[in-house]
Every structure is written in C-alpha cells, then in structure tokens.
Amino acid sequence: MNGRRPVLRWLPLAPATVLMLLFLAGPVVWCVLLAFTDTRLTGQSSASWVGLANFRHAFVDAGFRNAVVLTVVFTAGSSIVGQNALGFALAALMRRASRPVRTLTGTVVVAAWVLPEIVAGFLLYTFFHRRGTLNAILSQLHLPPQNWLFTLPLLAVSLANVWRGTAFSMLVYSAALAEIPRDVHEAALVDGATGLRRFWHITLPLLRRSIGTNLMLNTLQTLSVFGLIWAMTRGGPAARSQTLPVFMYDQAFLKSLIGYGTAVALLLLVVGAVFSGVYLRLLREEG
C-alpha cells in the first residue's frame, strides 16, 4: 500500500518527467560525452575518445585563460557591481520619487529588459559605434569622440549588459524594500539612528536573502551572455572582448572543434557553480 502511493502520485507528472529527461537531461549527457571526444564539425572521418585531453588543452591555451579573465571581469563589473548596485539605487530612489517620475523611470528601465537580446545587441552596437549615437552626443558636448567598440570593447559590452539587466535587479529590490515593515524603521528613528546606520543595520540585513538570490541570478545570467557580445563586437578586436561563451562558440563552430568547445562549456558550468557556491555560503554564514 505504502509502496504504491508514490508511484500513483508520480503518474500525472510522468509526461513532464519524460519531457524533462528528453530535452534537458538528454542534451546535458550528450554534451558531457562530447567533451571527452575530439569531435569536429568538419575535416574528420570519425571522432574518437580522448579522455581529458580537451580539458588539459584548455588550461594551457592562452586563448582560454584570456577568456576566463575577461569573463570574471565582465561578470564582476557589469553584474555584481553594475546591475546589482544600480538596480538597488534605482529601487531605493524610486520609493521616494513622485508617482510620474516612478512610472516614467520604471517604463524606461523595464523596456530595456523586455527587448530581445539580439535587438538590444544591435541597438547598442549602433549606440557605441564610431559613427553612432554616443559619439554624436559627445561631439555635441564638445568632448572628444571615442571608438568604443574598438578601443574599449569590454567596457562597451559591460555597459550594454548593465543597461539591459538593471531592470531585473530593480524589480527584485523594489519588491524586497516594500516588504520591510515600516515600524522597524520608525523604532530606529526614535532611538536616534541616522540614515546611514538605519541602512546598514536594518535595511541590508533584512534584504540579505533578496540580495543573495538577485546576485546569483544576475551572475548566472551574465556568465551566459552571448548574443549581446556577438552582435556588438564578435569578441574582438583580436580577443579583447572574448568571454567564455564567445570563445566556446568560436572554437566549436568557427574552428569546428565541437569537442573542445563542449569541454569549455562544461568549464563554464564550473565557473557558474563556483559563483553559486560562494553566494550560498555567504547566505548560510550570515544566517
């Protein structure tokens, strides 16, 4: 009797489970298997098992190391600092803003987020392009124009990612700030706590869980940004904005090294896991 009930309970979920296994677990397993072979897209009669060779190659590959560094800089800069801090600032400021300002800001910020990635990519390409909007504005202000996509490609794609992803943080923090009970703040006010102290000792601790969740989602989202960078710089010039996803695409599809590209994908997974592990740890320790 006891043994049969879980099976019966699972039955309605069976189609969903099968679909998940087929379309989620299937590709993951396939991907893991490919990473241990020397599969190529072209120029090879049959692929063979090469063990850890792809991973060993990655660690001595200057291109891969360059991509890891750029990925960490891109993620830390545009996600952890940029999207997260700016999103929080916007959320906090909007609580004090008048209704029309709040509506307008909210609409603009969320519009950037709602745009499909490739559309955002092309918009920002034309914005940062040498003959683009940004330089037109700069020259109106009598400031020297800058060839953003060429001289500062990583900064350009980082700003683009901040522009696109800030809305998400803003929405998360707006919701979280609204949840903080008013009386806690009022009690602190009565005790004579200044604004900064109230922020540090009341707001931040109460927001801890939201901050952790938001950081994790932002980071994972940013680690996998591909379309935005591809549309804006294709990882170039040379390899100056080639983050791991772009590097992976370049290896797998332009250099035809599917096996190596998949191995890099798995390593990207490890990078994501490291970030997530750190966040989970922080959440637990403070809790």
Add this chain to the structure above:
Amino acid sequence: MRRWLRTVPAVVLVVAPLGGCGDPGGDPDTVKVVYQRSTDNKYRIMDDYLAGVKAEFERAHPGKRLRLMPVQAGESDYAVKVQQMMRSPRTAPDLVREDSAVLDSDVASGYLRPLDDKLAGWADWARYLPAAKEPVRAEDGRTYGVPDGTDTRGLWFNKELFARAGLPTDWRPRSWRDVLDTARTLKRRLPGVIPFHLYTGKGPGEATSMQGFEMLLYGTGRDPLYDPGRKKWLTGSRGFRDALEFVRTVYAEELGPEPADALDPAVSTRVSTDWLPSGRLAIALDGNWLPKVWERNGARPWPGWERVMGRAAFPTRDGAAPGRVSLSGGWTWAISARSRKADLAWQVIETLQSRRNALEWTVRDGQIAVRDDVAADPAYRSYVPGIAFFTALVPYTRHRPALPVYPQVSGAIQEATEAVATGDASVAGAARDYDEALRSFADTAAEGGS
C-alpha cells in the same frame, strides 16, 4: 530550484545552436538546394539565376520540384550552417553549393558523395579545364564537386585619384615596396583618401586569407604554406613573417582603412559598393568579380567605372619571377552524402552546368570561365571590360592546398593578421602563435628543413 538554475546557462548555450531542425527529408520528387545568399539585400544575382534554373528544370522534369533554400550569412557562418545540416539525414540538403576551400574538409567528414560515377557518363565533363578539376578532387583521388566558375585576384586602382596625386595611370608595381611607396605617396598627397585596402582579420573570413595574406605569402616562394613533397605544413617561415610585416606596415603607417573598419565582416561590401565608387579608396587588392556590383543592374550601379578603374597584377615580394601573384578558388556544386535523391540531384547539376546556363552564370556573376566552350564564347570574351586581364592571370594563378585542415589553417592566418593589425602582437609573436596553432591540428615541419 537553485541547483537546477546552476545548470541552465550552459545547457541553453550548448543546446541553442543545435536547435532549429526542420523539415524531415521527405518528398522523393523534391530536390533541396542550399546556397549562400548575400548579406546585402540588393544583391540577388544567385537567387535570380537559380529561379531561372528552377523553372527550366521543373519544365523539363514534370512532377519534380526544386526547393531553393538560401542561407543568408557571411562565408564562415554559411559553411558552419551547411555542415550542421549535413550531419543529419533529417536536415541534409540534396544539393549544396560549396566553396572549394571547405570541400576537402567536408569530404573528410563524410558529408559529400563522390561524383565519379556520374561524371563518367557526362560528355560535358571533358570541357572543363584541367586547372578547374584539380581543386574539386579530394585526397582520395575522387571528384566531389562540379565547379561553376573560378576567379583570379589582383590590384584595382582609381586612375583619377592616381592622376590627382601625380602618379602614372598605367601603374605596374614590381615589388611590395612599390605598392607601399605608392600608398605612402597617396597618403601624403590626398588627405582623406584611404590609400590601400588589404583584407585583414577574422571578420572578412576567407577573404582575409585569400585576397589578402596569401596574395602576399605566395609571392615569397613556390610553396610557402604547405610542402607537397614532404606533405607538411610549414612553420617558422621567413615568407610568413615578411607577409605579416607587410600587414603591420599597412596599419602602423595608416596606409589602410582604420582597423575598426578593416576588421568588420561587412568590409568587402563597403569596398565595392562604397569606398571605390565614391573615390574614397585608391587601391584595392581584390578579385576579378568587382564589376558585377557596378553594372547597370548591380548592387551599386556606377556608370563609367571602366574609365576610372585600372588593373595591375600583384607583384611578388622582390619582383622575382614570374613577377605576379594570383590565387584562385571557386565554388562547386556537390551532393550531400546523406541525400536519398542523388540521381535527381545530379540531373539538377547537369541543368545548372549545361553550356547555356554555365555561360549565363559566368557572365552574370562575373566569374572566370572553367569550361573551354564558355571561355571561347564571344559573349564571355566581351562581357565585362578587363575580363581579358584577369583571364590572363590564369596561367600564373595558384590554388590553396586542397586538404582537410585548410579551413583551420586559414582561421589561424586570419587571427595572426588581426593581432598584427591591431598591434596586439608583434610580427614575431603572431608568427609564433600561428606556428603553435598549426602544430596543434596539422602535420608540420620547419621551413627549409629536410
């Protein structure tokens, strides 16, 4: 939930490019034809030509249908897309237009079907020039494609700009130094004009290797890239460093376009439809096909271009014999190994390459003829001013090593030129990186060793 989220980015990344499968192989009367469509929306030469062939084929073969499947992409992306399609019988097209540069590589992957049995029974095959048959024959000695044209390469220069700069309008450079010195003069005397354009970097793809770097490299020796005697790809070659030094000079002395423009994937379109017709560019190292853009129904009609544009052969490094360099490639029609309609697909090739259609295509697309009957046709010999000049380069022209790893070698060349042009690497450093890349996927030997 969190644990699940962790796996999401990588899964999405890996799966996304593999998606988009379509149409199961199906209908036995329909031949699926895949070809590259230009990223320039005004440029529809191939599409128009194929529409005519489709009508002709369907009229001659009642009940059969051609399904034209254009892939609108740059050259590298087109090759990747077609390779992905050919990996599975469900998505494999029947007929594929393949660049001869990737033909051997795709043969090694087993994507293509040998055509020897079909060619044996096709009288027209005797009409093809031996030089055109060589690049479509793979390492195994079998033929995998029917070429539909070839090309040669050289210098195009703007005679009006030359006259304004006080330079001779019958320019005949003898060495690399002549080319660079002329570019320096142009830079000095015509501010605002780009003196010289040389394809560079990963953006232009194969154009960088073929119209750009290899035009330099093949002027430094007989087999500077691959030694056919020892069957080795060459590393540590002086010619390679000299050619890189030429690239570096062009960008360091600002004799070319700004690097950001030069590295743009769409630069080839800009050269032919913008910079040359508007007189912003003085010299272009490019292919014989440029005039098709300037014809009355081309992407950028330019009446009177034939009075403005001059042609000169690209010289060897120091003027050594034969004194001129050209590379030739070309595209071919091939049949996918996974096609179940090979017979019907072959009949489409016969239609595509009938004498009349071959002439039509050669003239429309500004190709150099690969069939002797087309080459002898008065309509071909006079179809565009300058065709005699580029046809005369055929005896000197060279082909890329027809080997499976060529696309990867080409990719490494493109990276080396980009690193040098942006100043990210010195000539010696970029040459070293190239050697290292070469060793990781090819059989190599040091130049001059034995």
